[in-house]
Amino acid sequence: MIYRFAFLLFAGLCFLGCKKQDKTVSITDIHDSWQFKETAAKDWNTASIPATVHSNLLENQMIDDPFVGDNEFKLQWISEKDWEYKTTFEADASLRSKKHIELHFDGLDTYASVYLNDSLILEADNAFRRWKKDVKKILRDKNSLRIVFKNATEIEEVEKAKLYYELPEGNRVFSRKPQFHYGWDWGPKFITSGISGPVQLKAWDDLKVEDIFIRQEKMDNERALLTAEIELTADESKTVTVEVKVNGDAVSSHEMQLRKGRSDYRIPFEIEDPQWWWTHNLGDPYLYDIQVNIFDSRALYASKTIRKGLRTIELVTQEEEGKKAFYFKLNGVPVFMKGANYIPQNSFQDRVKKEDYERLLSDAVKSNMNMLRVWGGGIYEKDIFYDLCDEKGILLWQDFMFACAMYPGDEAFLQNVKEEAIDNIKRLRNHSSIALWCGNNENSEGWARWGWQAGKSEEQKERIWGHYQAVFNGILPEQVKRLTDDIPYWESSPKYGRGDERYISEGDAHDWWVWHDAYPFEHFEENVPRFMSEFGFQGFPSYKAIKYVTQSDSIDISGKNFVSHQKHSRGFQLIREYMERDFPVPDTDEDYVYVSQLLQAYGIGKGIEAQRRAMPYCMGSLYWQLNDCWPVVSWSGIDGLGEWKALQYTAKHAFEDLLLSSRLQQDTLEINLVNDALSGLKGDLKLSLIDFEGKELWKTEMPAEVGANESKLVYRFPLSVIGTDRKEVALKVDFNGKERVFYFVKPKELGLKRGKIERQIQKKESGYEIVLTSDTLQKDVFLYTDTEGHFEDNFFDLLPGTEKRIQFSTQADLNEKDLHLKTLNKIIDSQ
Incomplete structure (x- = not known):
């Protein structure tokens, strides 16, 4: 790699060889010897920080686990x-x-009065x-630091009383704190308070670097x-030299006259033959180390x-072929975005550790996701989250x-919101993973179609909407434009709600006809938008999670401890x-949990594949x-x-760069190849019709191809070929060694039979390899164990006469008797 020197001066050469005395800012953590108490109480208790009051109470064994049983309701005090x-x-x-x-203070949640030495x-x-x-x-020499947190409820009531109209949705809107703390349709109500970030003393003498932004x-x-935009505070006017290094090599040395007080400076530099940063599925998420040194x-x-x-990064929204597009270009290339919506990993953020971030974002990569949407009811995440997304090639x-x-x-x-935006944009703007800043989640849709305007006068509606405009079409886009290097801004997600016919042809879409309105899963195949930024369906958690919630060794989903x-x-x-429509309904709680997960995967899998088949009309699928x-x-x-x-597991396969996908259209099964690669x-497309014992009833083979970044219909299979009951057969499709099996009826209608699954367990360096075989098709094989670990694949179909090898990563010992499995065959056959 070649670097070009810009503004190279003799002084800069001197500094490369001179001894450098470090006079950077001195930082002292104040994290020890903390105590906390309820303000009205007498006794103090030990506290770790950063933390919430809830976490500190739990650490002191003063409350029971908030996540167990119905303890949530007992802890509202x-x-x-x-x-x-x-x-x-x-x-x-x-x-x-x-x-x-x-x-x-990197985080105070939320209404805090800080006293230093009284x-x-x-x-x-x-x-x-x-x-600060x-x-x-x-x-x-010796100092006392005290922080008093006022409960949010009382302050919100005061703010609410100042208005002569009511704002949707509740008092939470008056507090700039995580909105999910107030309860959501997937989360508990824990309105926290506490010291949520590090507390530090920062000391310096003549000069302090407030911020550095590398503008591309x-x-x-x-x-x-590139330009290094440097914000400095200096005690006096003086001449300094600013040196920029890239991967250890100096590329710029520039003499600069500082002004007294706070000032902004721009240092241009360039990199020849640059390496591009790509999402992990398209290339290398290469990161440069750019060092800025300031000498006197x-x-x-x-x-x-x-x-x-x-x-x-570009968000394309202009009209194309008479329709308004919505897709991202990364390095000039349209990229189909595959992923999901991300929420905070814990109701109490201090309980989320570095290894939790590493695990979850590694899981996203393993699942072939190239984008996550950081949802607007949560938090601006910690720096480590964005660092890892940069490193792992995940767009945000x-x-x-x-x-x-x-x-x-x-x-x-409004001033509070402006300062919040400035703080977080400046903190995050050097991250390559940031692809878009979006103003809000569903606020405009709610105003348009959720009944929020009912009972309000025209003057009140105009005032409320004016405040919306001030934030989402004023403050926020202005700060994004001013502080970033052309990162796109989007006012609200979705662009149009599902009550507006344009939801399918413009902008991004949230499709909740499935689930909230109980539409069948086939709705996803018939209504594909330009970019699906939200759609979903519920499924039960793991056996492990249910046992944790209920504090029981058995699976009980009807008791109050779980129902809560x-x-x-x-x-x-x-x-x-939905289960009654598409799947057999089991008699036992354990089987019901298993089938609920199959149901969730079945429905969302249909949506993901429909959206990918529709490329380039649709260019994103975030469930x-x-x-x-x-x-x-x-x-x-x-x-x-x-x-x-x-x-x-379904998403992992549905998001692979090469997808074999099908859709049943009347008397034809259409087969698509979807290719996200550049x-x-x-290759050869091979199709064979088989029964559930593996007998081949029909086959054909032909050459096929699919272009870069393309979805292509490559074969239409006429159902007239099927000479037996559609319930008893499947179509096996192979392209260049990638194989999928497609069925012609709903899962509950399949003519599955019980059959024995032979298994072998072999110890490997990183865990175990599990080898499975069967003489009959085994549908949706689910492996589970109480041993801590992760199955590389699960909930898969085991074809008759074939060998399936599954890696189980674990540091523990796994005995064969501790490994269990379920199949849909047993449930269907028992009914």
Whole structure:
């Protein structure tokens, strides 16, 4: 790789060989010796931070596990109280001798009064912002720090009383804190408070780097033109040299005249023959290490390294062939986005550790996802989340934190939102994974068609909508445009609600006719939008999660301990209604949980494949939802304990870059090849009609091809070929070694027979290999065990006379008697 030097000066050469004295900002963590209590109580209790009050209470064994049984309802008193935290810390003379000392809070949830040495120094009112305060004048050798958290409910009532009309949906709209804390149709109600981020003292002398943004100006295969935008605070005017290194090699050295106070500076540089950042399925998510050093004479004042991927991202929404498009171009290439909606991983964010982020985002990659949508009712995630998405090649549709409501628009609220946007855009804008900033989740759809306008005067409606416009067509897009290098902004997801006929032809869509309106799964095949950013169906969590919730060794889904973990009012009813349509309804709770997962995977699988077959008309499939914040019956593919449901395995196969897909159209089964790769494919298409004992009844073979980034209909199989009952046969299709089996009737109608499955378990370095064979078709084979680990594949069809090898990753010992399996054959045959 060749680097070009821009503005190379003699002074810059000197600094490469000179000894550099580090005079960067001194950072002191204040994380020890914290205590907390209810404000009205006398006794203090030990506290770890960052944490919520709920987590600290649990650590002190003062409450039962909030996720077990119906404990959620027993713990609502916590959010009705005021709480306070305190600690003491030392600041020695060398620290206090620094010219500038600030106290920083990376998260205060939410209404917090901060006292340092009994002086009120800060009043915070936004859980999404970072707060700081100059404390040099009041800092001592020994210091006391106290933070009082006012319960959100009381403040929300005060704010509500200021309005002469009511805002949908409830008092949560007045607090800038995670909206899912107030309960959702998949989540519990835990209105938390606490110190949600690190607490640090930052001290420095003459110069402080406030922020560095690597702006990508222009890029092609020959060179990337970039600018380091540096925000500095200096005590005096002086001349410094700014050096930029890329992967350790200096590419720019620029003499710069600093001004006293806070100022912005621009340092251009370039990289020749740049490596492009791609999603993991299309190439290498290559990241450069870009280091910015600031020197004064022979001293190093500041140094910061930013990991940056070079790529172009564009949201195409203009009219094409008489219709408005909606798709992303990555590095100039239209890319079909495959993935899911992401919510916070835990109701109590402090319980989410680095390994949890690593595991979940690795699961997304294993599932062949190239985009996640960070939903607007959750949080702006921790830095590690975005770091890992950069590294793993996952693009992010990033919502601002507004969901399913209308919000106030007074001057204080709007200023708070503006500061929140600035904080988070600046924090995240160097991340290559950010593909889109979206204003909100379903706010405009709710206003248009959810009855929110009922009973309001025209003046009130105009005022509420004006406040909406001020935030989502004013503040937010203005800050995205000002602070990023042309990252797209989208006002609201979806563009049009499903009550508007344009939902299928413009913008992104949320399709909830399936589930909420009980439409059949075939609706997904008949109504494909330009980009599906939300659609879903519930499934039960794993046996492990159910046992955890109920604290029982058996599976019980009818007792109150488990029923309280179904948050949709019609959830159980809808699952059964759909199951009766398409699947056999089992008699036992254990089998019912298994079939509910098959049902969820079956329905969402239809949607994913329909959307991929429709490429390029449709260019995205993001189902609701990837994960859970606790163990619950929900729309997730991965449950609250991290276990993969059948949906996640189905998504993994449905999102592969090469997909063999079918659709039954009257008397014909249409076969599509869908190819997301950047090069075309040619090969032999082999089709054979088999019965469930493996007998071949018909076959054909022909050459076939599919272009790069293309979906192509390659074969129409006439059902007249089937000479026997459609319930007894399947079509096996093979293209270049990739195989799929397609059926002609619903799962409940299949003529499946019981048969014995032979199995062998072989120890491997990273776990075990499980080998399965059978003389008859085994439908939806589900492997499960109490041993901690992960099955590489599951809920699969085992063809007669073939060998299926499954890898089970585990650090534990697995005995054959501890490995269990279920098949749909047994359930159908027993009925």
